[in-house]
Amino acid sequence: MKRSRVWLGIGLAGGFLALLHGSATAADPSQEVKAPAAQEAAGPGTAAAPPAVTITVDQSSLDNGGTLQISGTAPAGKPVYIEVTSEQKVRASRFDADLDKDTGKRPYILYMTEDMPAFYKLFMPKEQKEALEKLKNEGSKWSVSKALKDLGADAAYSAPAKAGIDRYQATLLGSVIGSRGELLAKMDAKENRKRSMQLLKAKFRSPGKVFGAEVEVMPDGTFKAAVKIGQGLAPGKYSVVAAVDKSTRSQAAVFENKISFPYVYLGNAGASVNLFYPFFLALAVMIFGVMMGAGGGFILNPLLVTLFPLPHTVVAGTVMPTVLFSQGSGIYNYSKIKFISWKVGVAIGLSTIAGGFLGPKLTELVTLEQYKFIFGWILIGLSALMLWQTMPGYLAKNKKEQAILKEFKKRAEEAAKGATKDTEPRRAA
Amino acid sequence: MHVQFWGQEFKINVWVGCALGFLMAIVSSMFGFGGGPFMIAIMTLALGMPMYLAVGSSLLVIFFNTVTGSVRHFQFGNFDLVFFLIMFPAGLLGGWIAPQITKRVSPVVAKRVAVVGLGILSLNLLGVF
Numbered sequence: 001m002k003r004s005r006v007w008l009g010i011g012l013a014g015g016f017l018a019l020l021h022g023s024a025t026a027a028d029p030s031q032e033v034k035a036p037a038a039q040e041a042a043g044p045g046t047a048a049a050p051p052a053v054t055i056t057v058d059q060s061s062l063d064n065g066g067t068l069q070i071s072g073t074a075p076a077g078k079p080v081y082i083e084v085t086s087e088q089k090v091r092a093s094r095f096d097a098d099l100d101k102d103t104g105k106r107p108y109i110l111y112m113t114e115d116m117p118a119f120y121k122l123f124m125p126k127e128q129k130e131a132l133e134k135l136k137n138e139g140s141k142w143s144v145s146k147a148l149k150d151l152g153a154d155a156a157y158s159a160p161a162k163a164g165i166d167r168y169q170a171t172l173l174g175s176v177i178g179s180r181g182e183l184l185a186k187m188d189a190k191e192n193r194k195r196s197m198q199l200l201k202a203k204f205r206s207p208g209k210v211f212g213a214e215v216e217v218m219p220d221g222t223f224k225a226a227v228k229i230g231q232g233l234a235p236g237k238y239s240v241v242a243a244v245d246k247s248t249r250s251q252a253a254v255f256e257n258k259i260s261f262p263y264v265y266l267g268n269a270g271a272s273v274n275l276f277y278p279f280f281l282a283l284a285v286m287i288f289g290v291m292m293g294a295g296g297g298f299i300l301n302p303l304l305v306t307l308f309p310l311p312h313t314v315v316a317g318t319v320m321p322t323v324l325f326s327q328g329s330g331i332y333n334y335s336k337i338k339f340i341s342w343k344v345g346v347a348i349g350l351s352t353i354a355g356g357f358l359g360p361k362l363t364e365l366v367t368l369e370q371y372k373f374i375f376g377w378i379l380i381g382l383s384a385l386m387l388w389q390t391m392p393g394y395l396a397k398n399k400k401e402q403a404i405l406k407e408f409k410k411r412a413e414e415a416a417k418g419a420t421k422d423t424e425p426r427r428a429a
Numbered sequence: 430m431h432v433q434f435w436g437q438e439f440k441i442n443v444w445v446g447c448a449l450g451f452l453m454a455i456v457s458s459m460f461g462f463g464g465g466p467f468m469i470a471i472m473t474l475a476l477g478m479p480m481y482l483a484v485g486s487s488l489l490v491i492f493f494n495t496v497t498g499s500v501r502h503f504q505f506g507n508f509d510l511v512f513f514l515i516m517f518p519a520g521l522l523g524g525w526i527a528p529q530i531t532k533r534v535s536p537v538v539a540k541r542v543a544v545v546g547l548g549i550l551s552l553n554l555l556g557v558f
Binding site: 179 | 430432434435436437439441443446447448449450451452453454455456458459460464465466467468469470472473474476478479481482483484485486487488489490491492493494495496497498499502503504505506507508509510511512513515516517518519520521522523524525526527528529530531532533535536537539540541542543544545546547548549550551552553554555556
């Protein structure tokens, strides 16, 4: 609490300083706005133009993120929205299997674009802060189109709507094995815009990632905003555009975000990471995971999504094949010390394939959230039972466990003596 | 099905294992987490397998699930090559280091490690983090 106040204080002080700096160095444009007479004298060509929107940014380049001071002018009395868009594009996709209320059918259409901006954020007037907070608390059910309407930002939403979206008619079974299905005809601009909003949500997920309420609009139409560009975002050029309505938009102000080693840009995730962090994180988690007979993905996924600005889809889709290697390597190394039963593993493994096909179909029939809760408690019960299995009372009754423990102690002693360094795995029957 | 481990014979009901494995795969593919923690619990609790044997066999079981899941994610364009190249050596290394640790700790300790893992997943599912 206290800390956030300190940061707020620093931010405000910084903003004030930047404002002083801005008004000192850019004295000419501000005069232009306040004194139309001077403008006429400077150039007759610009005088007759309607009160357009102008925008400037205080820095032309950022080093892996930073805070950008944006200022400009707009017609007095209108709310100003600022769109910050990266030039770097990424892929976004969404599989629409939601029940269509009109037809009562599930469409099974895969929407996919390669043109989603790697970074997109729409900043609105500060007055919308409360409404935005409310939206953030709504949970995962929020929709971009409703949010834009509620926040009055519908007209300002522009950049992602231009992304060309392909759609594929998939079958459910096809989608389970990963077939995209048949490519359908292109959508018109309006439909494309609507679908782009769904893809925006699929890509960025939470309202806080795509919306901000930082724009301070003065009664005379000048506006300013301190915009934070986080660490680990896409490198390259970003454009900043101010809009008051559909037709009244400013020219784009441009800044560049620079990324240098050990940060690397992940082209499909649309974000940059320090390459050492995911490596060591994955290593620690996978050692733990393989020790307990799992891959480790169930810990790695939430950690990566929390710690880095990465989309959950790409995290899940990349962790899965990574886990394949930790499991594969684990299987190989466990098999060398004979900690594996091929018969049991393959028999149950084949039965899981069938289950894996059925799961996605069932997802349509149940509400996930409430079931998550149930399985959480089931798992707590199971872990309690497993813990009980490690208690002396249980072990005392179980002769086989005792025999294995005894054998373990014997082997450990032998290993400690160093005499049987290499016989250990071979003796395992 | 009879399985030998360190001179002890374990009678394992594979049908129960397959039925539970089938259910586990449905649940894990629905919620998008690997079935590993569930599998290890099934093997130690329902099938009565010793912990050492359960860790390796559980990995083998969920490997099948991971293969189909990976293919699906790849087709849907969720795969990032650079990200993968950063992490997959960690996967190979982790899969080598973990068995070295497991064989040096007692099966009781190994089982408690799994209890911690199960606890983490359950808290995640309950929305604690």
